[in-house]
Amino acid sequence: MAKMNMLQAINSALSIAMEENKRSCVFGEDVGHFGGVFRATSGLQEKFGKERVFNTPLVEQGIMGFANGLAALGYTTIAEIQFADYIFPAFDQIVNETAKFRYRSGNEFNVGNLVIRTPYGGGIAGGLYHSQSPEAYFAHTPGLQLVFPRNAYQAKGLLTSCIESNDPVIFFEPKRLYRASVGEVPEEKYSIPLGKAEVVKQGSDISLLAWGAQVEIIEKAAAMAEQEGISCEIIDLRTVLPWDVETVVNSVLKTGRLIVSQEAPVTAGFASEISATIQQECFLHLESPIDRVCGLDTPYPLAHEKEYMADHLKVYEAIKRSVNY
Amino acid sequence: MAKMNMLQAINSALSIAMEENKRSCVFGEDVGHFGGVFRATSGLQEKFGKERVFNTPLVEQGIMGFANGLAALGYTTIAEIQFADYIFPAFDQIVNETAKFRYRSGNEFNVGNLVIRTPYGGGIAGGLYHSQSPEAYFAHTPGLQLVFPRNAYQAKGLLTSCIESNDPVIFFEPKRLYRASVGEVPEEKYSIPLGKAEVVKQGSDISLLAWGAQVEIIEKAAAMAEQEGISCEIIDLRTVLPWDVETVVNSVLKTGRLIVSQEAPVTAGFASEISATIQQECFLHLESPIDRVCGLDTPYPLAHEKEYMADHLKVYEAIKRSVNY
Amino acid sequence: MGKLNNIDNPNNINSSDTLSLEFVSEHALSIPSFKMLDASGKMYKGAMKSTMDKKTALRIYATMRFVRVLDERMLAAQRQGRISFYMQCLGEEAAVTASAAALEDKDMIFAQYREQAALAYRGFSLENFMNQNFSNEKDLGKGRQMPIHYGSKELNYMTISSPLGTQIPQATGYAYGQKLDGEGACSICYFGEGAASEGDFHAGLNMAAVHKAPVLFFARNNGYAISTPASEQFKGDGIACRGVGYGMKAIRVDGVDALAVYEAVKMARDYAVTNNEPVLIESIAYRLAAHSSSDDPSGYRSKDEEENFRENCPIARFKSYLLKQGWLDEAQDEKAKDEIRQQVLDALKTSEKIEVPALEELVTDVYEQVPPHLQRQYEQLKQHIIKYPEAYPATAARIVSNTQEAK
Amino acid sequence: MGKLNNIDNPNNINSSDTLSLEFVSEHALSIPSFKMLDASGKMYKGAMKSTMDKKTALRIYATMRFVRVLDERMLAAQRQGRISFYMQCLGEEAAVTASAAALEDKDMIFAQYREQAALAYRGFSLENFMNQNFSNEKDLGKGRQMPIHYGSKELNYMTISSPLGTQIPQATGYAYGQKLDGEGACSICYFGEGAASEGDFHAGLNMAAVHKAPVLFFARNNGYAISTPASEQFKGDGIACRGVGYGMKAIRVDGVDALAVYEAVKMARDYAVTNNEPVLIESIAYRLAAHSSSDDPSGYRSKDEEENFRENCPIARFKSYLLKQGWLDEAQDEKAKDEIRQQVLDALKTSEKIEVPALEELVTDVYEQVPPHLQRQYEQLKQHIIKYPEAYPATAARIVSNTQEAK
Numbered sequence A, B: 001m002a003k004m005n006m007l008q009a010i011n012s013a014l015s016i017a018m019e020e021n022k023r024s025c026v027f028g029e030d031v032g033h034f035g036g037v038f039r040a041t042s043g044l045q046e047k048f049g050k051e052r053v054f055n056t057p058l059v060e061q062g063i064m065g066f067a068n069g070l071a072a073l074g075y076t077t078i079a080e081i082q083f084a085d086y087i088f089p090a091f092d093q094i095v096n097e098t099a100k101f102r103y104r105s106g107n108e109f110n111v112g113n114l115v116i117r118t119p120y121g122g123g124i125a126g127g128l129y130h131s132q133s134p135e136a137y138f139a140h141t142p143g144l145q146l147v148f149p150r151n152a153y154q155a156k157g158l159l160t161s162c163i164e165s166n167d168p169v170i171f172f173e174p175k176r177l178y179r180a181s182v183g184e185v186p187e188e189k190y191s192i193p194l195g196k197a198e199v200v201k202q203g204s205d206i207s208l209l210a211w212g213a214q215v216e217i218i219e220k221a222a223a224m225a226e227q228e229g230i231s232c233e234i235i236d237l238r239t240v241l242p243w244d245v246e247t248v249v250n251s252v253l254k255t256g257r258l259i260v261s262q263e264a265p266v267t268a269g270f271a272s273e274i275s276a277t278i279q280q281e282c283f284l285h286l287e288s289p290i291d292r293v294c295g296l297d298t299p300y301p302l303a304h305e306k307e308y309m310a311d312h313l314k315v316y317e318a319i320k321r322s323v324n325y
Numbered sequence C, D: 001m002g003k004l005n006n007i008d009n010p011n012n013i014n015s016s017d018t019l020s021l022e023f024v025s026e027h028a029l030s031i032p033s034f035k036m037l038d039a040s041g042k043m044y045k046g047a048m049k050s051t052m053d054k055k056t057a058l059r060i061y062a063t064m065r066f067v068r069v070l071d072e073r074m075l076a077a078q079r080q081g082r083i084s085f086y087m088q089c090l091g092e093e094a095a096v097t098a099s100a101a102a103l104e105d106k107d108m109i110f111a112q113y114r115e116q117a118a119l120a121y122r123g124f125s126l127e128n129f130m131n132q133n134f135s136n137e138k139d140l141g142k143g144r145q146m147p148i149h150y151g152s153k154e155l156n157y158m159t160i161s162s163p164l165g166t167q168i169p170q171a172t173g174y175a176y177g178q179k180l181d182g183e184g185a186c187s188i189c190y191f192g193e194g195a196a197s198e199g200d201f202h203a204g205l206n207m208a209a210v211h212k213a214p215v216l217f218f219a220r221n222n223g224y225a226i227s228t229p230a231s232e233q234f235k236g237d238g239i240a241c242r243g244v245g246y247g248m249k250a251i252r253v254d255g256v257d258a259l260a261v262y263e264a265v266k267m268a269r270d271y272a273v274t275n276n277e278p279v280l281i282e283s284i285a286y287r288l289a290a291h292s293s294s295d296d297p298s299g300y301r302s303k304d305e306e307e308n309f310r311e312n313c314p315i316a317r318f319k320s321y322l323l324k325q326g327w328l329d330e331a332q333d334e335k336a337k338d339e340i341r342q343q344v345l346d347a348l349k350t351s352e353k354i355e356v357p358a359l360e361e362l363v364t365d366v367y368e369q370v371p372p373h374l375q376r377q378y379e380q381l382k383q384h385i386i387k388y389p390e391a392y393p394a395t396a397a398r399i400v401s402n403t404q405e406a407k
């Protein structure tokens, strides 16, 4: 094992995948020689050549259109969108094309070999356009998989599974943790299954659920709550679509309480979906309303970033509200 | 009053608005001389001239970019997207630009005079790309208003309010009802407030909530249920964003039961937001889980359209499940 | 004037300089249409020698004739309420068929929706056409899309997608992969002059030039995008003149002239595959039919205009050529046409009786495997249909009988 | 050759015909750069006579000098951790300033982000620049966006938006409205050669040509889009050559030459406003600084290359011209520079002490009025901050004291 940060873990997963399979390409804005603005793809062009690892022109709808075509030919296609805030010009190619490719053709064609990597999330003084967490925009789209790693180890294992999956995936990378999350990561290949939430910590009084960088936040809040004798079960959803209802239901059947926390604005975020489903599945077992601790319903601000964010203190307060309901 | 269908009602609202305000334009694909593929804008170019009512090239991102610019100058800007399924190429212009224009500039600039009209919804044998109800994709976006008329009368009154609103709106027109919904509609101007749900019918046993064309479906289901002595309260949400929590809460506090029905796929649809909020606001008053009767989590199919749709029978069954819970 | 100073620029421009303040005119380029056959099907004096052999010529002709009959019959079926929607190729049969004929079978076809003739040329069966239009259980697309959204893996014909322009950058990506695979295949990408206004057009062409993808962009300039005339679509000289902006070779061709289209596309294919470069081809023809069965052109153009173009029929023109060549016999041709009419009628009758796909197909292919939540939704739906069979006549009978059998 | 047959086409093309099968070359157009001043600031022999008066020249010069100082100082402030982000105009000051100078005040400016010089030329105060960069409560943008995202209604400078290319069709729509208003105003729209790859570029230029909007598209071709060189961005001859594809007049200009830029943009503005038509202008310069304060160009280009261009300084070139004209005095200039340095330092110190905007501003301007749900979220947040003031130091003090006062 080696110590790696999340960028190195991602780089390692990409490198192994490209080594294994000659019919694979990595591309996006600045991902070539430069290795991407976060350097996640650094060294790949040197290793695998300019034809397989390359810069594209600055056009996200083109990147995703190109990616859909290349994946339809059977290539393992790994496209980077430089910031998740800039994925929207490609929205049509992803939501109307990628997601519906297999269905509309009756399985004559598919783009199952496609992975879209994109850094997302706030807490880096990025303001409106370098902070968004747009998963809810995609979660309403049958045909897509949405995957979030919470640390370096998860990043490599999940990305490997994304690359091997036969369905298209958007892999959301928490850029706040790119360098901050450092841990033991095997140098060799390993994978972590998609579609499975992980119970990161068992607990009995309340279930806390998050994904990506937000898992760290609920862990911090849980630590505060445990101080006061509240036993928290912590779940990392990992795959937001299609999501692991069963693991969450089992947890809530046990604890009777649930808080879902996401970075994105509360209204029509994915936390709402989880709440809607769980209130239905666990109706008779809920001891307090399911709460959502999320970003405010505003664009992502700069000067008030701290105030805006769904931080551990807000989660902690929600835990207390729920337990004292 | 005159008998009008929904297209005529919309046309009347547009015509009055353009008459009142010279600084207003209507444009989109085929909306000029031809009057739009559904003829909602027919006659307007003849009345107001080619400079104010015109065809655009076939480029939705351009239509919305152009619209944002024109609205920023203070023009009342009414842009048509030919089918809601084709709004996605304009997603970036709407979600990153329209919605954030006022906020990001500290109110130096705004596009509050913008209305996007777009026909949405299924039930017309339109398959994947002429049937979608994409409101949930926009509902996660602070800054936008999303408005749905359920009939001709509502269409004219709501559209008038949209045009007069100082915040941007997407006005979703239920194309299935364009000609089917006929009713008494005043020839003169009138408006129906945005942001207010309407209790279409009082009831005491269960609340049924929908918007747009789906209101007709829950009304049909309610009629069946009433036959069996179940008293249904029917709410037309009308404005999906920002939505009228209060009216829905008051209804559910009274009935203790809620079913939300939408055309779009269930996962991460707007029904989920309503369910998540209401379970929280009405936790101690709910007598059964909030249910969602929605489209399946698949692309919109053609041959199995009937099976796919959230029809009155499915809503009726949900009512019985809820009441017998 | 050459360069005035000697700094090498990284701006990727031709670095000559000028001291005179002048615009480059918006008319700086004007691209003529390449032609071989005149309106009567005679070779123009001075026309290039055709390289099209008799067999290819007859196959092109047979395909055009077939598609004409199919289109007439299916439009009638739509008018009778037997299918919900249809789109005709009328007026553009030569552009589509002859361009497809200039390709190899291994080449991928990305079509917009009006290119059924390319698919027919590849050998898509009459039954396949019918089954798609009737959304029945034999439709390769499993009845999910509206009529005319064909696709065939076997024939290298990408399934049609309604959102316009999306296939353009996809063709670029696909062709890029074909280049890496090194098997000498390329892609052709058809689109209308309307769709060429989409952002995806810009993306697809620019990326093809930069990444050197062997893709033939075939712009069908047929004068209209639904009701919008080309004059309200763009102000430049058609679509072909955009090629230079992308650093891409371009050619314009008379789309009513099967010979000219064939030669132009053959040359373009050669060039693309040899050099790994895209080529932009613009075909000039007229969308003689309504946009689709939902459209009524009398709202935006005159009958006179249509009549003018009706005389300029690509099939008639090519037929005259074949007759002059002695490759076709008028009487046999009439007989063949009658036969096709009968075949189409028979196929239609057979196809419309075939059941819709089984209910399961509603939830398959969303993902490679049906995920648990969709399986649950399917089971619920099945129970619901069993409860209300009259409300779901297309699927109920089979489900109820299957369920009874299972018992 | 002219037309071979006499059917009038609705395809909106120049309808000449040809019998020879030939591509239009990808090099069919090649556009020279318009110049007036040589590298040493001397007029080229044969250069056109400048129409720039002394006052304008000095204002342009002062603006460029100011922006250079501002950029240096703010980059240093970023390095010291006093602001989070910065972007310099280095190398493109002449292109931006002289183009802005060729406009009228009523003309709208749509910038990308590297055009602070245009805003400075319009008279945006040093304090305004500072307050935006420090996201304090005096920022016109209320502290919501990252540094350098300026905007001013009063000065007709549209607030910067980070997503690239979005301002292009917006400028078209805005200019269309200016045309309808009939007051002789137009818009200028700046964007990089990288952003010109976006679909919005295609949309904006095509619509401007079709709808006859008086907008000047000012492409800053500076060789790089972050690390991506122009050679990996497009294959055509820069951006200017795309004009013909849109049926739009175009011109290329040496972006290091303030005189040339000024004349080109003046001519373009005249043309645009007189004819209600767009013009495409391409400026050729070099992005001498890193892309932004987050970027390190040593990862993708050589110091040698940079040094080569450092000598080609637009400010130095223009300064020599002014000196030769006798419009500038070297000693006074040095003094003025020192003064500006001091002013910038002072303003910086003042500005960084100004508080962040009040907490309410977190929820205003999402809509014209704060809607009930946001009001509720705000109230909850306020209570939360009162409970944990140490965790929210930027806003807590004011809230707590306001709340106490209220009691």
Ligand SMILES: Cc1ncc(C[n+]2csc(CCOP(=O)(O)OP(=O)(O)O)c2C)c(N)n1
Pocket: B029, B058, B060, B082, B086, B089, C114, C162, C163, C164, C165, C191, C192, C193, C194, C195, C196, C220, C222, C224, C225, C226, C287, C291
């Ligand atoms: C993104 C998108 N916008 C709008 C439409 C609706 N639409 C279908 S066909 C069409 C016109 C296309 O014209 P053109 O590209 O010239 O092709 P033609 O029909 O002439 O063959 C339009 C506007 C669509 N299918 N997709």
Ligand SMILES: Cc1ncc(C[n+]2csc(CCOP(=O)(O)OP(=O)(O)O)c2C)c(N)n1
Pocket: A029, A058, A060, A082, A086, A089, D114, D162, D163, D164, D165, D191, D192, D193, D194, D195, D196, D220, D222, D224, D225, D226, D287, D291
């Ligand atoms: C839609 C979008 N995609 C990506 C980015 C990230 N990004 C910011 S600047 C930039 C390069 C822009 O280059 P260019 O347009 O040439 O302008 P320059 O920086 O050279 O002035 C990129 C890729 C963005 N801001 N918006």
Ligand SMILES: [Mg+2]
Pocket: C192, C193, C194, C220, C221, C222, C223, C224, C225, C226, C287
């Ligand atoms: Mg057309």
Ligand SMILES: [Mg+2]
Pocket: D192, D193, D194, D220, D221, D222, D223, D224, D225, D226, D287
């Ligand atoms: Mg650049």
